[in-house]
Amino acid sequence: MYDAKLDFLRELGNIGTGHATTALSQMLQGKLFQLVVPDARMLPFEEAADFIGGLEQVVAGIFVAVSGDVSGHMAFILPIDSAMTLVRLLTSGQNEELDEMALSALQEMGNIMITSYLNALASMTDMVFAPSVPGIAIDMAGAVWQSVLAGAQAADEVTIIRTDFYADGSAIEGHIIFLPDEEDFVKIARVMGLEDM
Amino acid sequence: MPKKVLITDDTAFMRMTLKNVIEKNGFEVVGEAGDGEEAIAKYKELQPDLVTMDITMPKMDGITAIKEIMKIDPNAKIVVCSAMGQKPMVIEALNAGAKDFLVKPFDAERVVEALRKAAP
Amino acid sequence: MEELFVNMGQIRSLKSTGVLTTVGLGSCVGVTLYDSVAKVGVMGHIFLPTSRGSNGSTITSPGKYADTGIPALIEQAVKLGAQKRRLVAKIAGGANLFPNLNLNSVSIGEQNIAAVIKNLSNHNIPIVGKDVAGNHGRKMRFFVETGRVCVTAIGKEPIEI
Numbered sequence: 001m002y003d004a005k006l007d008f009l010r011e012l013g014n015i016g017t018g019h020a021t022t023a024l025s026q027m028l029q030g031k032l033f034q035l036v037v038p039d040a041r042m043l044p045f046e047e048a049a050d051f052i053g054g055l056e057q058v059v060a061g062i063f064v065a066v067s068g069d070v071s072g073h074m075a076f077i078l079p080i081d082s083a084m085t086l087v088r089l090l091t092s093g094q095n096e097e098l099d100e101m102a103l104s105a106l107q108e109m110g111n112i113m114i115t116s117y118l119n120a121l122a123s124m125t126d127m128v129f130a131p132s133v134p135g136i137a138i139d140m141a142g143a144v145w146q147s148v149l150a151g152a153q154a155a156d157e158v159t160i161i162r163t164d165f166y167a168d169g170s171a172i173e174g175h176i177i178f179l180p181d182e183e184d185f186v187k188i189a190r191v192m193g194l195e196d197m
Numbered sequence: 198m199p200k201k202v203l204i205t206d207d208t209a210f211m212r213m214t215l216k217n218v219i220e221k222n223g224f225e226v227v228g229e230a231g232d233g234e235e236a237i238a239k240y241k242e243l244q245p246d247l248v249t250m251d252i253t254m255p256k257m258d259g260i261t262a263i264k265e266i267m268k269i270d271p272n273a274k275i276v277v278c279s280a281m282g283q284k285p286m287v288i289e290a291l292n293a294g295a296k297d298f299l300v301k302p303f304d305a306e307r308v309v310e311a312l313r314k315a316a317p
Numbered sequence: 318m319e320e321l322f323v324n325m326g327q328i329r330s331l332k333s334t335g336v337l338t339t340v341g342l343g344s345c346v347g348v349t350l351y352d353s354v355a356k357v358g359v360m361g362h363i364f365l366p367t368s369r370g371s372n373g374s375t376i377t378s379p380g381k382y383a384d385t386g387i388p389a390l391i392e393q394a395v396k397l398g399a400q401k402r403r404l405v406a407k408i409a410g411g412a413n414l415f416p417n418l419n420l421n422s423v424s425i426g427e428q429n430i431a432a433v434i435k436n437l438s439n440h441n442i443p444i445v446g447k448d449v450a451g452n453h454g455r456k457m458r459f460f461v462e463t464g465r466v467c468v469t470a471i472g473k474e475p476i477e478i
Contacts, residue, residue, distance in 0.1 A: 023280075026302045045364075046378060049325040055340045056456065058471055063415050090210075104210035111208070111253075112301050115280035119300075122283040130281070133207060133255045135415030139471055142341020143454020146325060146364075147414040150344045150425045155365055155381065255417070 006040045008194055009161045009185075013038030015124060016117035017163035017176050020076075023116035027109065028089050033172075036164040048149055048158045052077065052175070055142030059083075062110025063135045063148055066118065068128030070184040073152040074117065076110040077144060078174035085172050098138065107136040117176060125191045152179045159185060199223055200316055203245040205230040205262070206278070207254040211301075215249060215278065218305040224312065233257025237265050240273070246316050249308075250295065252279035252286060260290055267294035274315040278308065323347075323360045326381035330359040330393045337459040342410035344426035346383070346433045346449065347457040349407045350390050350442065351464045352399035358461035359394045361386050365425070366432035383432035391440060406437050407446035407466045407478050409457045416452055426450065446478030 014035065021033040043051065060083035062076045078086070087095050087102045090109060095102045111134045118129040137144050149158065159180055166173040180188070202224050206212050216226045228243045230236040232254040240248065248266065252259040259277065266273045275295045279286075282300035290298055296315040299307060319335035325345060329337055337360040339347045346363045361380045368382040379385035391401060411430035430449050437444060448455065448468045458467045469475040 023302055026304075045381065046324070046326060049341065061414075063418065065418070101210060101213070104208050108208040108210045112280045115253075115282075115301075119280075119282045128283055128285055130283075130286075131253060132418065133253055135418040137414040137452075137454075139343070139414060139454040140341060140456065143343035143412075144414060145343075146341045146345055147343035147412075147454075149325075150364060151415065151418070153365075 004194070005189070006042075008189060008192070009040035009159070010038045012121060012188070013040060013161040013163045013176075013178065016120050016178065017165060019120035020113040020117040020176055021165050023112050024109065027112065028086075031089075031167050033165045033167050036166070038161055038163040040159075040161045042157055042159050044157055045155060048154060048160070049142075049146065051160060051162070052141055052145040055140065057141045058138065059141045059144055060106055061137050061139070061144035061148065062107060062114065063137070063151060064111070064114050065132040065151070066129050067132070068130040070121075070127055070129050070180065070188060072178065072180035072184060073148065074114045074131070074179070075145075075148045075177045076114055076174060077141065077177065078172075080138065082172045082174060083138075103136060103138070107134055110134055110136065113176065117178070121188075125188055127188065127191060148177070148179075154179060199225040200246040200312070201225050201227040201243070202247045202249065202312065203228045203230065203236065203239055203243060204249050205233075205236040205254075205259070206249070206251040207231050211251070215308065218308055219312070222305075222309045233259060233262030233265075236262045237269070240266050241269060246274065247312050248273065248275045249278045249312075250275050252277065252281045252290070260286070260293055263290060263293040263295055276311045276315055278303065323362050325362050325364050326378040328359060328361045328380040328386070328389055328393055330357065330397050331461045332357050332397050334462050337461065338457070340456045342455040342457060343412055343414050344410070344424065344429060346408055346410040346429045347455070348387070348390060348433055348437075349457070349459045349466055350394050350399070350404045351407075351459075351461075352394060352403045353405075353464050354403055355398045355400065356461060357394050357397045357399035358459055358464070359390050359397075360457075360459050361390045363429055363433060366428040383429060383436050387433070387436035387440060391442075401440070404442050405445045406442050407459075408433055408444060409448045409455050409466070409468045409478065411449045412451050412453055412455070414452060414454065448476060448478050
């Protein structure tokens with residue numbers, strides 16, 4: 001049963017991230033992105049902290065609360081170098097540094113990707129996954145990830161679906177993370193015809 | 198006379214992007230709003246020919262803003278530009294009176310085409 | 318010199334020498350207790366203000382919450398030879414990295430700071446150094462030989478509290 005649940009979560013991650021990177025690709029004149037097979041886990045709190053790795057690395061993190069038929073939280077985290085590359089591409093080289101417009105571009109890009117991910121899940125399940133206005137932080141990965149977990153109130157066991165993606169020859173990589181609330185995950189599974197999850 | 202457009206989006210980057218596209222194609226951007234409340238206030242003040250409207254915004258969301266603007270002016274021409282593309286929201290926006298619904302990311306031609314169609 | 322890392326919800330201690338380090342203080346509050354005579358130092362990384370409403374996981378990780386964490390920190394210090402009446406505290410963290418999100422009316426960071434201060438006060442432990450709140454993440458390093466605590470953040474000068 002456990003494996004079936006994780007497989008299902010991975011599939012959700014795959015579909016969601018597929019749409020998110022397609023959206024990103026469209027924003028970047030068709031640049032191609034590869035997805036790494038999603039990692040889905042149900043982790044005890046003590047292990048969740050290490051999940052993101054590279055705790056002192058500087059990252060850009062875009063964070064969103066999800067409500068509607070399904071609730072939970074989503075985060076899009078990318079190393080600062082990837083973030084700067086994206087900003088340059090999105091603004092056609094106009095922005096070389098992380099000023100207000102650059103942060104706005106990053107926030108919007110994160111928003112579009114996260115919403116595309118949720119749109120895909122919504123379309124698949126016929127349920128509503130509505131994102132909140134996003135928040136953005138540029139900080140150490142550990143602090144960003146910890147704030148995401150606190151925002152998601154993940155104090156005991158946390159369900160994490162993480163998909164990594166990268167673009168060949170362009171040093172853009174990132175993680176898209178979905179933290180569904182437990183009860184709602186069961187709802188999704190049932191809608192998909194998967195009982196006993 | 199170029200048609201006057203009010204742009205509504207909570208991100209400065211998207212407002213800038215839309216403004217560039219819209220102005221390059223023969224329209225005049227007469228104002229920008231960062232949330233639904235501001236959109237209503239600016240609509241009353243500027244009386245634009247067209248409005249682009251985001252959905253997910255702080256203070257007041259786009260669908261509520263559409264409803265309020267349609268109350269003020271039943272002939273308002275509002276085109277939604279949002280990342281949110283889920284069926285219930287699209288239907289709600291169109292029922293509230295939006296003329297078209299574009300899901301981000303969209304390309305320039307699509308936006309221009311939608312604006313021209315809404316206010317020929 | 319030995320360096321021990323303290324993760325979210327963990328409590329670790331050293332005597333005489335070494336460094337206790339915690340990275341990733343966003344809304345979390347890092348708490349150090351020090352007995353300068355016995356040279357005993359403990360560090361905790363508090364995640365939430367209270368254990369009320371949790372389902373029993375406090376038994377395994379009392380360090381997760383301010384109300385169970387402070388007593389657990391004191392207990393660890395005493396076990397290593399500290400005297401409670403000599404303990405002093407330093408705290409760092411409790412920031413709000415996503416201020417425009419308004420997930421709670423009072424941010425978790427603010428709640429954590431208040432809970433830590435209150436619980437330390439309940440045990441009569443004075444706070445002799447602090448760097449809290451704001452919108453940035455922090456790293457905290459505690460040198461047990463001297464009791465010095467260094468707080469660093471991206472784009473800011475390191476400070477000693």
